[in-house]
Amino acid sequence: MAKSRFEYVRDFEESDAVMKQCFIVLRIDGSNFHRFSDKHGFVKPNDERALRIRGYEAAHGVMQIMPDCTIAYGQSDEYSFVLRPDTTVHGRRRQKLVSLAVSKFTAVYQFYWAHFFPETALLYPPAFDGRLVLYPSDKILRDYLAWRQVDCHINNLYNTTFHSLIQKQGLTASESEKRLSKTLSKEKNEILFQLGINYNDEKDIFKKGSVLIGAENRKENEGEIDLWEAQSSEESKHLQKRQVLVLHVDIIKDPFWQRYPNLLLPLEEVKKARKRQVQTDCNKKNNEYLFILVFYHALVFVILDFNIIRNLYGNLKHKNERTLCITVLPRGKHT
Known part of the structure; x- marks a missing residue:
């Protein structure tokens, strides 16, 4: 004025x-x-x-x-x-x-x-x-x-x-x-x-x-x-x-x-409540992300363990089959 x-x-x-x-x-x-x-x-x-x-x-x-x-x-x-x-x-x-x-x-x-x-x-x-x-x-x-x-x-x-x-x-x-x-x-x-x-x-x-x-x-x-x-x-x-x-x-x-x-x-209390809610939602999302991450790694380990077991089982089976072949063949015929 x-x-x-x-x-x-x-x-x-x-x-x-x-x-x-x-x-x-x-x-x-x-x-x-x-x-x-x-x-x-x-x-x-x-x-x-x-x-x-x-x-x-x-x-x-x-x-x-x-x-x-x-x-x-x-x-x-x-x-x-x-x-x-x-x-x-x-x-x-x-x-x-x-x-x-x-x-x-x-x-x-x-x-x-x-x-x-x-x-x-x-x-x-x-x-x-x-x-x-x-x-x-x-x-x-x-x-x-x-x-x-x-x-x-x-x-x-x-x-x-x-x-x-x-x-x-x-x-x-x-x-x-x-x-x-x-x-x-x-x-x-x-x-x-x-x-x-x-x-x-x-x-x-x-x-x-x-x-x-x-x-x-x-x-x-x-x-x-x-x-x-x-x-x-x-x-x-x-x-x-x-x-x-x-x-x-x-x-x-x-x-x-x-x-x-x-x-x-009061407005200040509303702001604090919203901040707490945002933090809660953020923690929830982080927990969900952490769960997915742990689940993913666990799944990877399971797959890897499965492949290792399968390979071991395959090798063991092959060895047993070879031993069996040696046992049943006549002497002098096996290699």
């Missing part, structure tokens, strides 16, 4: 770098999205197109500009992005991180609108708000993500039952709301069953939300890698730098975290 006599105004800027060694969660929510979804004719209770444009594109876009974002979780009109506790991206500045995440999410959402809703014109721009929250430990962070997934299940069960009563029984919105007042999950499941719906058969993207992690963590061809055909080199450059794996799984229980242990580790 050029020096000038007006530069003193920078002294009025406040430092807003957040506390170190804490997980950073950037949470983005749709602003007045009930109205937006109604005006644009979203399918009720769930519009998979709307979920995919948020998760597969908008959230993917945020993960491209946040290299230390290890996991993102989204459901309905919200998404949470988790950054490693030792990240230094953008100096850990609160306003910088929030503004970048929200603007990128909103811009990508609008950029791909026509791809997911080709028959529906965008009547007005959607808006999203954002916040940054710090979580000091793995346990508290996991509890936060579990809270969001439980919220997904509760809201989806209610919305599925609510709209099923309207669509299948012809109830009004107020009648459906009154019918579901003070009902428990078991009762909602019973109502759905009476309407011919088994909630367990609903898609996992509706019941569990979407989990996004780096594709480098992929295990045995699981999940879906979020790839699409870029229309230009610039689109590919800005939105396909990092492959993202999309899962619809339970993140409340331990198996998910045991399967992906690196997601909650």
